[in-house]
Amino acid sequence: MKIKAPTIRDVATAAGVSITTVSRYVNQAQRFSPAVEATIKSVIEELGYRSNPLAQSMITGRTNNIGLSVLDVSNPHFTSIIKGANRVATEHDYTLLLVDIDENPGRERMLLESLSRRVDGLLVYSRLPEDDMDWMASLEKPLVFFGRLSRLALPTVTSDDHRGGYMIAQHLVAMGHERIAYLGFPKSHRDQDRMAGVRDCLDTHGLPLQAFGGAAPTAIEGERRSADIMLGEQRPDAIICYNDMMALGFMQATQALGFRVPEDISVAGFDNIQFGRYASPPLTTVDLRSEEMGVVGMNTLLSNIGDDASIDLTLLEPQLVLRSSIKRRALSLG
Missing domain, CATH: 3.40.50.2300 (Response regulator)
Structure with missing residues (x-):
């Protein structure tokens, strides 16, 4: 027989408080006395209650998701960006939602508009001409762009x-x-x-x-x-x-x-x-420095989500890695 998962009503009844109080405590929307908070916390642990992320996002306006679009997930350059971005997201209790454009600009707007409705902010790598990107600024979500922009007022991160x-x-x-x-x-x-x-x-x-x-x-x-x-x-x-x-x-x-x-x-x-x-x-x-690009991009986005808005360009310094696919040529005699 399937055991019914505990509800927020069960927590409120066991703790002797209202459903609204439990909701505000769980979503960190309001502080209560130490005794009340300790009681609610104890009951939640005893019952094994887990809040509904969808319901929580409706209350707080936050999803705790970050969207990241890359051009080709099979390209190791982009997997390194994902790795760096995901590490920072995890440290801040965010989940990374990934979209692979698959080098197909015709799918990009549809995928990003859909993704924007499920996240608190976006990290975007795009090959679209800047003149065709005005719609990105109207997604009404904090957005960080990987690359240089000359016209759109968006925070950007790229290598030199x-x-x-x-x-x-x-x-x-x-x-x-x-x-x-x-x-x-x-x-x-x-x-x-x-x-x-x-x-x-x-x-x-x-x-x-x-x-x-x-x-x-x-x-x-x-x-x-x-x-x-x-x-x-x-x-x-x-x-x-x-x-x-x-x-x-x-x-x-x-x-x-x-x-x-x-x-x-x-x-x-x-x-x-x-x-x-x-x-x-x-x-x-x-x-x-692809992985560092993901780290810096995510940190920049989280700052913007936290109302520390910036439209600056972050330019990462490249590094030369010398290996044996290059050989010194003999000096030309002519």
Whole structure:
């Protein structure tokens, strides 16, 4: 026979107080005398009463849920963001509700509008053009955006992509490379900053940049573009890929074509995903501090939920991770 779960009425009767008193105590909406609070607490523990989260949210206006949208949960960059955000959420007794956009901008508005009705705030990673994002500001929930914004007044958290691009290009130049290519992902807002950093560095050294575009930020796309780049008329001696996933795919396909990495071409990426260190050779990368991005984003959002509103940009400093996918080139004699 199924045992009936205790109700708030049962708690009120056993404690000798009103249902309203128990409700206000459970939802921390009002303080009572130490004796009354001790009695209610004792009865709740004795009966094993558990409050209804839905009913509690109707009283307090809070769900204790945070929404997080990412572009592709299979990409380790985003799983690191989730890990950092979830750690902070758990420390503050919040539950993280995740939405995977799956690199499909057409689903984004519908999913986020639905999610916004079940959470106290939102962390959003998006590829939508900023001109198409006005509806985000009208969701009537605190929102933190991962990336840069030029027009919308929202708090933002991102890594310094321009500096990261400059850093890795500078390292390649210092290692004697003169024919440097960039394999990007033009649909990403951050791609422009990364390529601009690479280009600005090469301009200071009087070196050209070969730019190639990819249709997706995936290992499969990096693999697909390898033949076009390596068998072309002007084969680069180094390539910087938009992210580590593309770099790993490019490196595998390039080796399958008979080229050696890094002897024939040096390869680098962005994100410092854990698989990069186990590649052959291990991948040089720019660590954009993905997990820290999730931590900072969640802390910023919780501050905004707590009425400590801010629309500042938090810019995380990238770090260069040097591994053996880059090799020093012999000095040019010409």
